[in-house]
Amino acid sequence: MRAITGVTLIDGTGAEPMRDAALVIGDDGRIAEVGAFKRLPRGAEVIDGGGRTLMPGLIDVHVHFYSNTKTMQERALTPPTLATFEAAANARETLDAGVTTVRDAGGTPAGFKLAAERGLIAAPRMRVAVTALSQTGGHGDATMPSGVRMSRGDGPEWPENLCDGPDEVRKTVRSVLRAGADFIKLHATGGVMSPSDEPGSPQFTPEEIAVMVYEATAHGKTCMAHAQATAGIRNAVRAGVESIEHGIFLDDEVIAEMRQRGTFLVPTLHAPRGVLLRAKEHPGSVLPQSLRKTHEVIDTHVESIRAAYEAGVRIAMGTDAGVGKHGTNAQELEYLTQIGMTPMEAIVASTKTAAECVHMAKEVGTLEPGKWADLLLVDGDPLADITVLQQRERLLLIMQGGRVHRAHEDLGCA
């Protein structure tokens, strides 16, 4: 048994922080007790929190571990095995940033999740979409105008993702589920990073999306949609897609419908800023049309997310890391405060609500008895300054399932 004492505890539910609190972790790696203890369980190893902030590990519901800020040439010269080791480095980087759970929104096979679960690599807990369904010429069609296709691999772990018409769509969903997907990801509109489409165009017909939702539901799974412009977002929401990723052009009508249905919105405000940074630091890694599209949407994106927030849409934190840099996930919380969230609301979006979005609310997301001890000890007050979460040296302890991933030496724990 372990106890972390003398902390200001933010439990992730949105409740007021508890001063001088303690948290007890059982030998099973789960939280045994939380509260203001006078007497700790006998024999418990005590970690003195020294008045610092204890909070749940962050949850990023939209990352791509197999994506990097690489040029076309670098990608073409990367064999799949090397890509897997690079993805493992990205996963470790993400965990080092205090993100203890992720949903990978496409590109990462289920075997990678198994490697993380078996402790072969240091990585956040994972849910994976495996690949993202796309119509021909859609956002997920990596065929370049030359005819070269920048796909990540093929074989059983990477099912073909291009499909057109209800029958092909049905078969594709079934093969993606066979490959171990936890969520069905689809592209309901064009996007910024693709060579041959625009964010404004809807992709897949309502009928095709309905087939995906039917097949996913039949397997006890749900759908998440890359959806940037209004018409495509509306198609996805009405068909029963559970989370809308990006949501760049939301209107009042679709916002009202999302609110009424309880659809999640995953803003990924990090992504367009990541593209601009990439264009500066690593110019060849961004297609000219992607840079143009980023400039066209970046301001509207912020206003769209602000309107959804003000209307009360459920917002879960996701960065689209892989478009931007891995390990900078906590920047998204700062961006969420810029659209009007309080720091506490940004934390809840990155813990409790994010856990709900990835169907892991029984396991993680809040510091409550019975849940995994996935937590951060932060040197600073994120409610006063949300950017402290971006500073690695302030994350004194990162724990996952009661196991120390990283601890500052002064804490005296291993």
Ligand SMILES: [Zn+2]
């Ligand atoms: Zn993405």
